[in-house]
Amino acid sequence: MKRTVICNIPMKRDIANSVYTSEDSTLPVCEVSVKYPVNAVLGKILSEGDQVKVLLLVKKDHNDYYVANTQAFIDELNQINNDINTNLEYVTIETDFDEDKIVHDKLMGSLVDAIDTESHLIVDITFGPKDLPLVVFSALQFAEKFLDCQIDNIIYGQGFFNEKNEVIKTKLCDMSPLYYLNSVTNMITCREPDKARKMLKNLLSF
Structure with a gap:
């Protein structure tokens, strides 16, 4: 299978390891301690012979923590892949840590160039600044519409903390329904506010 992973x-610095659980049968996980939630999923679903391109989205922080964090992802997935023997390709997409239209446009362009056509997409939006999911969601819409891609999962690693701000529990959430909310809104063609609200609620009830 051809897959494109976006993380x-x-x-x-010092990203903590966790053993992630999943309450979603469509989001299986392996019982391994990882820094990156998506790797717990990949360890469960990858098969020998899969063609996997991993797109690592990097915001260049002033302390250069992203350098070690990028290598940590690669090392972690490579270790998991030792028992699977799938074909991995890593592509790092770097942009400045700046909320500027030029930066967002560059990231969007680089993303759609790097996503393989007719691939299954798995996305991890757990980390990174707030602008990244917005740009990623736009790129996913492009990939679905023009690149014949299928979105399998959009992953978020949720953490529960105690009063000392220590992680006591982690689980994976599939954010795909949130992504598709935008598609639901686009289906509504109505200029009457009350009618549009009713139509939206009816669509969400399906």
Whole structure:
């Protein structure tokens, strides 16, 4: 199977390992301690012979923590892949840590250039600044419409903390329904506010 994995790389240092659980039968995970939630999923679903391109989205922080974090992802997935023997290709897409239209446009262009056509997409939006998911969602819409891609999962690693701000539990959430909310809105063609609200609620109830 041809897969494209998209993962936001964090800008902070010392990313903690966690064993992620999943309450979603469509989001299986392997019981391994990882820094990046998507790797727990990949360890469960990858098969020998898969063609996997991993797009690592990097915001260049001033402390250069992204350098070690990027390598940590590669090392982690390579270790998991030792028992699978799938074909991995890593592509790093770097942009400045700046909320500027030029930066966003560059990231969008680089993303759509790097996504393989007719591939299954798995996205991890756990880490990174707030602008990244917005740009990624736009790129996913392009990939679905023009590149014949299929979105399998959009992953978020949720953490639960105690009063000492220590992680006591982690689980994976599939954010695909949130992504498709925008598509639902686009289906509504109505200029009457009350009618449009009713139509939206009816669509969401399906």
